[in-house]
Amino acid sequence: MKAPEGITHIWGGGMFRFKDSLKNKFSLTVDSSSNTVTLTGQSLQTEDTAVYYCAHLHSVCCDIRLDQTPSQVKIPGHSVKVSCTISGYSMTSSNIHWIRQKPGNGLEWIGRMNTGSGTDVIYADSLKGQFILTEDVSTSTQFLEAKSLRSEDSAVYYCARQTH
Structure with a gap:
């Protein structure tokens, strides 16, 4: 995908x-x-043939980058930790949202973390307990960790920035 x-x-x-x-x-x-x-x-x-989306951007500025972990293949029962490294803006000025898209489906919101807080985290009710969001402010990186993967967790995972 x-x-x-x-x-x-x-x-x-x-x-x-x-x-x-x-x-x-x-x-x-x-x-x-x-x-x-x-x-x-x-x-x-x-x-x-594709799923087409319309999105509203609050604002666009600067040379902002979110670099993600390359593709990974895991088997059910194992864990995975993917990263989203932030550059071009202060890690204390936004939320990072995590989203996934399963094959043939629309986007599914997993949760978000207020950057630089380490504790201000919200998860989708339907996915609570399946994922853990953490961060390392010293490397401007946020992580999405999934333990005990299930076959239905197969998806493309994205990080996205939301400004305050």
Whole structure:
């Protein structure tokens, strides 16, 4: 499963720009009166099959990076610990959310940790006790640990930053 890729973004006044490789494949309409954005595909092919999402970004700034652990394969019953290393901003100024996507399914929120706090952690009710979020402020890294993996935990796992 591939990581999500951006198709387009919209900024003030309804202006938008597509990635060059997608200019002829998609169109976008913005209806400010109903706060609706519609993405339409033209001449789509089998390789365009995907789950498409719309997301709102509160703000974009700086040269911010979240670098994750490379792909890992584990067997049921074992544990895994994946990392998300933060650079380009202070580790005390945001939340890091952990999300997973099982094959053929939408995104599932696992939980979040307020960076630099070590203790301000919230987990999805349905996943409490399955995952542990920790951090190492000295290396600007957060960790998602799963113990006693089950086959249904097979997924692509993501970290994402939320500004305060």
